[in-house]
Amino acid sequence: MRTTRKRALALTAGIAGIALVATGCSSGSDDEGGDDAGSGDSDEKITLTISTFNEWGYEPLLEQYMDENPSITIEHNKFGTSNEARDQFNTSLAAGSGLADVVGIEIDWMTEVMQYSDQFTDLASDSVEGRWQDWKVGQATTPDGKLVGYGTDIGPEGIAYRSDLFAAAGLPTDRAEVAELFGGEDATWDDFFAVGEQFAAASEVPFYDSGAAVYQGMVNQLEAAYETPGTDEVIATENADVKDIYDTIMAHTELSAGLQQWGEDWNNSFQTDGFAVMLAPSWMLGVIEGQAEGVEGWDIADVFPGGGGNWGGSFLTVPAQSKYPEEAKALADWLTAPEQQLVAFQTSGNFPSQVEAQESEEIKAITNEFFNDAPIGEIFATRAAAVTVAPYKGANYFPINDAMAQAINRVEVDGTDDATSSWDKWVAEVEAIG
Secondary structure, three states, X not given: OOOOXXXXXXXXXXXXXXXXXXXXXXXXXXXXXOOOXXXXXXXXXXXXXXXXXXOOOOHHHHHHHHHHOOOEEEEEEEEOOHHHHHHHHHHHHHHOOOOOOEEEEEHHHXXXXXXXXXXXXXXXXXXXXXXXXXXXXXXXXXXXXXXXXXXXXXXXXXXXEXXXXXXXXXXOOOHHHHHHHOOHHHOOHHHHHHHHHHHHOOOXXXXXXXXXHHHHHHHOOOOOOOEOOOOOOEOHHHOHHHHHHHHHHHHOHHHEOOOOOOOHHHHHHOOOOOOOEEEEEOOXXXXXXXXXXXXXXXXXXXXXXXOOOEOOOEEEEOEOOOOOHHHHHHHHHHHOOHHHHHHHHHHHOOEEOEHHHHHOHHHHOOOEOOOOOEOHHHHHHHHHHOOOOOOOOOOOHHHHHHHHHHHHHHHHHHOOOOHHHHHHHXXXXXXXXX
């Protein structure tokens, strides 16, 4: 979400009560107390850098941290995409310099990062004991118990839709009725595409934004799509489930707007009735609101094909390159405490990975005016509870999955290949990787 500083500060003021009522889990730096929290020598003025990507809702929080720690200035480098952040991360890690003091890492490439755990600060501390579910902690913990990353968010998914475009096509618009339209608790991918065909029969607007995005929602429901857990043996091209999902996407290209997510055309399409539906992890709400500013009709339905799905979720790490590892660790600790995760969710839609925040009464009360006052806290808490699979993502997951997105885009976006030739190219790319 393209949140201006003025708007971000207003959001912080509007939800300040969250921090006052979320008790019992304040970060270690808060426990130190006062303006010196996490700043080390309060007389020494330092600058900390933090790098993230997309929208994490950190602008108001970083302002707050600097207000409470006047000896610290924070510079925020925000990449447009996870791919850009990963490229810079790999380059700087190899060079031995250039990484921020606090670096945001996406789950899809966290396993790659864990191969270089010796180049990161151990983040274990009493203040974060019991903060996350075991599976979230496990994704960032080495076999010998070193904690490499603090969990920021998870990405439970619902279906975001344009109620005005649904109305024009004669479909229900109430979010509860839309959830039932897609199959409710028993929603399947067949239901999803059937609704798409019903919409397409009554509208000239494409049904969904991107085949690659729908593929992502489907493949994240596989326990092991590309690699064998434990050995990281590449099985992607032999996995019949992966081929079935690809074939399903290729069979429904007529429902897609043929857009590449994060590309210029995709960004612009939010202002031009480019599509009616998109799979929406909680963090996507901030992106939609920013790109669709001034557009009315967006809503979010408490439903997802196949039961539940999680797309995304990130971590904050402190590279050993940092000149101020203790101060950086204190900042990362504070940003991932429940109070701050609730603020980030209100600002950008990043659903808390912190257990106490997920279970709080405060999150259930959070609504989003842009999405027709949808009770997004309640919706995504339900969506998070529906997630039953934590897919295995080994060291080769990111390049294999990225190559698949390119394979789908060659057919849908570029028109340079048909389904068969693009699949064959993907197979060759995977074989080169593995």
